[in-house]
Amino acid sequence: MASKRLGRTQDPTLMVLTSLTGGPKHGYALTQDIEEMTGIALGPGTLYGVLARLKEEGLIEALAAEDRRRPYRITARGALVLRERLETTAKIARIGLRRLGALA
Amino acid sequence: MRTLRLVDATLVCYPAWWRETYGEEIRKLTEDLVVGGRSEWRLSANLMRGAFATRLRANAMPMRRELWAARTRASIAVATLPWLVALPFVLAAITDRDGYQSISSATISHLAVSPGTRVTTDAYQFLQTALLVTFLAAAVGWSTLARGVRQSPRPHRRRLIALSYLPLIAFVADLGLFIARQTQTSHSFFIHGGPPVPLGGHPVAAHALLIALWAVFLVGVLASVFSVVIVTKHVNLPMLSLRSGKRIAAFTACSLTLMASLAIAGAIAGSYGSRLVPSLGNFLYGGHYSAGTYLVVLPEWWLAAVPLALAAVISLSGWRSARRAWRTTLWLTESV
Numbered sequence: 001m002a003s004k005r006l007g008r009t010q011d012p013t014l015m016v017l018t019s020l021t022g023g024p025k026h027g028y029a030l031t032q033d034i035e036e037m038t039g040i041a042l043g044p045g046t047l048y049g050v051l052a053r054l055k056e057e058g059l060i061e062a063l064a065a066e067d068r069r070r071p072y073r074i075t076a077r078g079a080l081v082l083r084e085r086l087e088t089t090a091k092i093a094r095i096g097l098r099r100l101g102a103l104a
Numbered sequence: 105m106r107t108l109r110l111v112d113a114t115l116v117c118y119p120a121w122w123r124e125t126y127g128e129e130i131r132k133l134t135e136d137l138v139v140g141g142r143s144e145w146r147l148s149a150n151l152m153r154g155a156f157a158t159r160l161r162a163n164a165m166p167m168r169r170e171l172w173a174a175r176t177r178a179s180i181a182v183a184t185l186p187w188l189v190a191l192p193f194v195l196a197a198i199t200d201r202d203g204y205q206s207i208s209s210a211t212i213s214h215l216a217v218s219p220g221t222r223v224t225t226d227a228y229q230f231l232q233t234a235l236l237v238t239f240l241a242a243a244v245g246w247s248t249l250a251r252g253v254r255q256s257p258r259p260h261r262r263r264l265i266a267l268s269y270l271p272l273i274a275f276v277a278d279l280g281l282f283i284a285r286q287t288q289t290s291h292s293f294f295i296h297g298g299p300p301v302p303l304g305g306h307p308v309a310a311h312a313l314l315i316a317l318w319a320v321f322l323v324g325v326l327a328s329v330f331s332v333v334i335v336t337k338h339v340n341l342p343m344l345s346l347r348s349g350k351r352i353a354a355f356t357a358c359s360l361t362l363m364a365s366l367a368i369a370g371a372i373a374g375s376y377g378s379r380l381v382p383s384l385g386n387f388l389y390g391g392h393y394s395a396g397t398y399l400v401v402l403p404e405w406w407l408a409a410v411p412l413a414l415a416a417v418i419s420l421s422g423w424r425s426a427r428r429a430w431r432t433t434l435w436l437t438e439s440v
Contacts, residue, residue, distance in 0.1 A: 027133035028140075044133050044147060045154020048126050052164035068132040 012042055012050045014089075017074060017082040020060060026069040027051075054078065108134060114148045117155035121171055160421075162429070169436040176346050176429040177336040183353035183422030184245055185329055186415030187238055187360055192322060194235060194363070197408035198228065223373035227366045228403060234366065238359045245352040246271050252345030253335055264339055270331035274324025281320055285313035343437060350430045357416070357423040364412035371405030 012034075019025060019033045027047060035041050051072060054060045059078030063071045074082070111134045115127060134147050157163070165171055253261070253268045290305035341349070 027129055028136040031133070031137065041142070043150025043154070044130050044137065045150040045152070045157075047133070048130050049154050049157055049163065052122075052126065052158075056164040065129070068128045070129045 010038060010040060012046055013054065014082070014085060015040070015042070016047070016050050016054065017059065017078060018086075020072060020074040021079070021082065024063055024071040024073040026071045028069065030072075108138065108144060110144050110148045111138075111151065114151040114155065117152060118158055119165075121166055121168075122158055125166075160425075162425075167432075167436060169433060169440065170340070172429055172433040172436055173340065173346065174337070176350070176426055176433050177339075177341060179422050179426035179429050180346070180349040180353045181332055181336045181422070183419045183426055184242075184349075184356045185332060186418045186422075187242065187356050188325055188328055188332075190360070190411040190415040192325060193411040194231075194367075194408045195321075197367075197404040197406075198231060198235075220373045220376035224370045224403075224405075227370035227373065231363055231366045231370070231408070234359055234363050238356065238363070241352060241355050241359065245349065245356075248345050248348040248352065249332070249335065249341075252341035252349075253339050255342055255345075256339045264335055267331045268335050271324070271328035274320070274328055278317060278321050278324060281313055281317040285310055285317060288313060343434070346430060346433065350426050353419075353423045353426045357419040360412060360416040360419045364409060364416040367405055367409035367412050370403065371409050374403075374405050 015034045015038060016030060019030050019037065022033065025033060027044065031042050031044075031047060051060065055062060055072070058075060059081055060072045060074055063073055065071075108131075111131070115123060115131065118127070130151070134144075134151070137147055138144055162175055165175070250265070250268045250272075253265050256264075288306045288310040290307060290310070
């Protein structure tokens with residue numbers, strides 16, 4: 001129950017950027033990769049809302065489309081923003097786990 | 105290409121600029137997901153949420169002046185039209201359909217000392233005044249729109265100008281029916297402490313005219329909403345009209361919020377005190393004081409409060425969107 005509640009607060013932006021660090025991917029490849037990573041099946045409306053916003057902010061870029069599938073690639077700025085974000089998340093995770101260990 | 109009727113119907117809900125950029129990709133993705141075993145219904149529901157969010161926030165909308173000007177117009181319409189939609193409910197709630205009642209001055213003195221009745225009386229009078237002021241604001245808004253349509257270079261301008269006059273035609277038709285009804289309504293004379301004595305008029309004709317009045321009013325409201333939606337969608341209004349529209353949107357949003365608060369206050373106070381409220385007619389026809397009889401109405405507060413609260417929420421969100429869209433449109437216009 002608690003993990004479900006945390007699951008709803010997962011940030012799809014972070015998932016998409018993390019997925020794209022593994023190389024350029026189109027919409028379907030992204031949803032599959034994110035589902036494998038987190039167990040969350042992103043819907044097309046959510047995914048393209050995130051992709052459009054990231055593209056507008058210059059964190060990802062669109063590549064040439066093949067058979068109506070357009071791959072997206074993370075930009076250098078996107079990688080920098082993701083690194084900062086993951087480092088903050090990792091720091092919180094480390095502190096949280098240490099404190100949980102002290103509680104046990 | 106696989107047939108996905110529901111998905112296609114949902115994709116239409118996205119703005120045109122979005123469909124131009126992402127339409128093909130998102131269609132292909134849903135095809136792949138359906139082949140992979142996902143439910144078309146769930147995918148469509150997710151797309152519907154996405155379309156709603158895209159229209160609401162305009163995230164990733166290209167920086168093109170015509171798109172942002174269209175968004176400003178649409179947002180102004182979203183901020184102002186709820187007033188028109190809430191209007192029939194408010195009028196039905198604050199006018200007594202069974203005619204005014206009369207009570208003696210002794211009873212009104214008793215009512216006046218109740219705090220609940222004081223609140224309902226004040227709320228009722230302020231609500232009537234606010235409604236009158238918003239009518240004037242709506243008239244200014246309509247004239248701004250009609251002037252903007254006349255100045256725009258759009259093809260089929262004549263048809264759009266004719267369409268923009270629909271609200272005025274509806275208003276004039278209703279005003280004519282209202283005056284006709286007044287001429288056919290019996291006038292009541294109040295004898296000290298006694299029941300009203302009807303004098304003159306044709307009650308059957310007055311009743312028929314009342315039904316016609318409401319029918320024309322409701323049709324007029326729907327026709328006005330339709331005409332404003334069509335006109336704002338198709339006419340590229342000048343910047344001056346957009347700026348005036350944005351101000352009218354702000355005024356409407358604030359007025360609706362005030363009116364909703366008054367109606368809610370009246371509803372709550374009415375549940376503690378008497379629901380009878382002395383009518384504005386007491387001030388207009390001072391003779392009733394001397395006769396020792398007061399006119400009272402029985403407002404249906406919640407009938408006004410609920411639509412007004414909904415209208416206020418929608419209008420405030422439209423105003424917020426109009427402010428942002430206006431700033432971007434102005435910036436894009438000045439950049440050119």
